[in-house]
Amino acid sequence: MTDRLDGPQTSRGDDDDVVARGGSPGPDATHETSETTETAARKAAAFGSSGNLGPSPKVAIYFLLPAFILLGAWVVYPIVYSIIRSLYDANGGTFVGLENYGAIFSDSGTLTTIRNNLIWVVVAPSLVTVLGLIFAVLTERIRWATAFKLVVFMPMAVSLLASGVIFRLVYEQDPDKGLANAVITSVHDVFAASSGYPGARPRENDQAPALVDKGAVVTRQPVQAGQQVLIPLVGMKPEALPSDAAAARSAPATPGGLSGTVWLDFTPGGGTVNQMDGNEKGLPEITVEAVSGGAVKATTTTAADGTFHFAGLPAGTYQVRLPQSNFTQPFGGVTWLGPALITPAIIGAFIWVWAGFAMVLIAAGLSAIPRDALEAARIDGATEWQVFRRITIPLLSPVLLVVLVTMIINTLKVFDLVFVIAPGSVQPNANVIALEMWRVSFGGGGNQGLGSALAIFLLVLVLPFMAINIRRFRREQA
Amino acid sequence: MTTLTASQPGTTGSAGGVQRGIASRVLDKVGGGLVQVILIVLALFWLLPTLGLLVVSLRGDTDNNSSGWWTFFTKPAQLTFDNYSNLLASGFTSSFWNTVAITVPATILVIGIAAMAGYAFAWIEFPGRDGLFLVVIALLVVPIQIALIPIAKMYGFLGIFGSIPGVVLFHVAFGLPFAIFLLRNFFVGIPKELLEAARMDGAAEWKIFATVVFPLAKPAVASLGIFQFLWVWNDLLVALVYADTDAQPMTKALQSQMRQFGTNVDILAPGAFLSLIIPLVLFFSFQRYFVQGLLAGSVK
Structure with missing residues (x-):
């Protein structure tokens, strides 16, 4: 059962997947010994050359004709046509030489596309390969490996358009809608829950002991060491208080120290303004600063009952300030689909789609590694990491290369995900x-001259991989 | 622990583990537990986005605009099929049938044409065979962008621009290099005695192909079929260029709604989900057959 996904991968069936297939460890390599692979290859080669029984070469024409008409007219001819067309202007009427290619490298818009493709090629293939390797190794020893592989592999069957829709939903800005921001804000809130008193503010009248200054709450009157400071706040619901908030009490004054209380000065149905009535709760975990001459001299935070205490302040007058960070709006998540993060966000979706492909290919490679080699190294005292680093990885390197090259070609041609996800x-x-x-x-x-030049540019970019494929195939046949 | 290992040979498990000391086994347990947790989290990463699409497609607009889809865990009552019935009433079904009308012939044609070519490459000797096959391999990576403009011109000339046959032929042509490559490699592995016996009996070449070789190639044809099917079913770019509104498959129909993503979620989510049901079902049900064929050592 665990072998269900261990064969050579299925894939989107995009023609470029074949690159992987070209050099991938086929089932012969993965599930049989190398000896039988050789025999099979020799057998095949032997037959190829012993054609005395075979039909006349002319028969081949009938078998090949349909394929060659289609390949000739739909693939080969367009290459020639595009090369010529790329030398003409937008309408195709005027010969412009290499002007279209010049335009690719001088227009800031197309330069951005080249820069983005470069980011794609550098980042995405290596991430996919590394992730695939990690998944393949981690799933080697668990019982539900097949289930895990199916889950990770599943996006391969889904259209890139549907994947795009899926990730448009994931990346919604509003944390109440987008999954990514929902997760990020809740994680953020776990670590930074203390800064959350949005909306809390002093009363806006002259009797209030505190007022708002540049977003921060400051005491109206300068205070001195030994004095007690009262900072009553309103503007939030008692239910919104943290659960550990205790009833507010006045802070004991200490000689040379500065202490005070920050509390929610609101009792439903009554209560005295600017006084701590019995049920009113302190605001815990508020950052409090003692400011003198425009500089922060000391910083502390309030206790569960809202009290704070500065010890050992130099004599002088101070202003007590609750900085703006106490009252900022809650963290609203990351703008995934904005100009800054759009490419990383789409690369994230790409990894989601392709990690399964890498995992399955690499898992097949892993299962083909002879156990004896690993055990021998372990018996010789190698640590697991050494075994992995010095034996597994080198033995896997052909597969890793295949995955990497396939992903590079894919990223060079990436279209759907960008088109669909980027607003x-x-x-x-x-x-x-x-x-x-x-x-x-x-x-x-409306510029098919430039379009043809871009298509040729794309073709030139994949040419090295075409050469790699051909060389790999010839080596395998040899 | 290595000495222990050495003194207790022959206890290798399927995971390659060897009987080891208690300490290392405890460490394995802890590490194993950690690995399980990591993998569960990762599996959620892969599962939740798709689950999100499904749930969003089953919630009304008001719900989707006011709360996250995950609230359905606590309030399952909000789920409704309204989006689906609205979508099906809006004519989305015609794009579904267009997808079928494009995918099925494109898959069958590729299998048939590539099988013939693969047979010739594998079993018929002709001058320049190896060179031609290298050309096929070279064509594997040619980006389809290269053909978009020239083929649009050609289709205009032939009068099939915008029609389903044009889309199908484009998919067939660009599916061929991979298909020929896959099938040729499979055919090469068929025992030559089978063919020689048939040839000795004087069977015609096309008959050997149709009655001896092709039936043996079922596993390879199945895997090729599913690749090609998924590739064509899921294609957007070819449809975007060559299919007009009457011929457009689901991908193109949905793409045209993407511009107002926020207000069209009630169309896009169910549409995207409908478009991925058939690939998923096929993918999972073919999985077994597909891998069985591979494990039988059939695909070379």
């Missing part, structure tokens, strides 16, 4: 070559 207004910031090619040629750009 229209942010799309210029998230733009990539494949998307720009479509936009310029069909999406309102």
Whole structure:
């Protein structure tokens, strides 16, 4: 059962997945010994050369014709056409030489797309590969590995459009709607719950002992050491108080010290203004500063009953200040879909889609590693990490390379996720070559000369990987 | 612990573990527990976004605008099929059938055409065979962007721009390199005795292909079929360029609603979910058959 996902991966079936397949450890390599692989290969090669029984070569034409018509007309001819078309202007009427290519490298819009593609190529493939490796290793020893693999692998079956819709929902700004921000704000609140008294403020009248100054709450009168400070606040509901808030009490005055109380000066249905009535609660965990001459001389926080205490302040007059950080609005989450984070956000979705592919390929590679080699190293006293680093990784490196190369080609061609996830207004910031090619040629750009040049540019970028594929195939056949 | 290992040989488990000292076993337990926790968290990372799509698609607009989808855990009563019935009433079904009408022929044609070519590459000797196969491998990575403009011109000339056949043919052509590659590699592994026997009997080449080789290739055809099916079913770009409104598949129909994402969630969420049900069902049900075929050592 655990082998269900251990075979050579399924995948989106995008033609570029084949790169992986080209050098991937097929089932022969993974599930049989290398000896049988060799025999099979030799057998195949032997047959290829012993053709005395075979049909005449002419028969091949009938078998190949449909495929070659389609490949010729739909793939090969367009390459030639695009090369020529890229040398003409938007309408195709005037020969402009390499002007379109010049435009790619001088226009700030297309330069952004190249920069974004570069980020994609550098970041996404390595993250996907590393994550796939971690998943493959972690799932090696658990019982529910198959379930885990199915879950992580599932996005491969989902269209990139649907993945895009899924992540538009995940990345919603409002923490009450978007899952990512909901998680982040709740984690944030666990660690920074103390700063949460949004809306709390002093009463706005001349009798109130405190007032608002530049967002902070400060005492109206200067205070001196030994004095007691009262800072009554209103503007929040008693229910919103932290559960550990205790009934407010006046802080005992100490000689040379400065103490006071911050409390919620509100009793439903009554209560005396500016006085701590019996049921009124102190505000715990408020940051309090003693300010003199514009500089903060000491900082403390309030206790559960709202009291605070500065010890050993130098003599002089002070202003007690509750800085603005006590009253800021709660953390609203991250703007995932804004110009700054849009590319990392989309790369996150890409990783979500492709990590399963990497995991399954690498897991197949892992299961093909001979156990004896690992055990021998362990018996020789190697630690698990050494075994992993010096034996597993080197033996896996062909698979890792295949995953990496497949992902690089995928990131060079990335289109759907960017198109779907980036909101229209942010799309210029998230733009990539494949998307720009479509936009310029069909999406309102109306410049098929530039579009052809971008397509050729994209083709040139994948050429090295074409060469890698061919070389790998020839080596395998040899 | 290594000395213990050495003195108790032959107890290797399936996970490659060897009987070890108590200390290391305790450590394994703790580490194992930690690994389980990490994996559960990771599994949630992979599961929750899709679950979110499903739940959002089952909630009314007001609910979606006022609270997170996860509130359904405590208030399951908010779930409703209204979005789905509205969507199906709005003509989304026609784009569903367009997706089917594009995907099914594109998959069948690729299998048939690639099987023939793969057979020729594997079992018929002809001059330039190896060179031509290298060309096929080279075409594997050609980005489809290269063909968008020229093929649009060609379709305009042929009068099939915007139609389903145009979309299908594009998918077939760009699916072929992978398909030929996969099937040729499978065919090469078929025992030559089978073919030689058939040829000795004087069977025609197409008959050997149709009755001997192709039936043996079921596992490879199944895996190719599911790749191609998913690729075409999930395609957006080709449809965006070549399918007009009457021929548009679900992906394009949904994409056109993305601009007003916020107000169209009641269309996009159920639509996206409907579009992924069939791929998921196929994917999971083919999984077994697919991997069985692989484990039988069939695909080379």
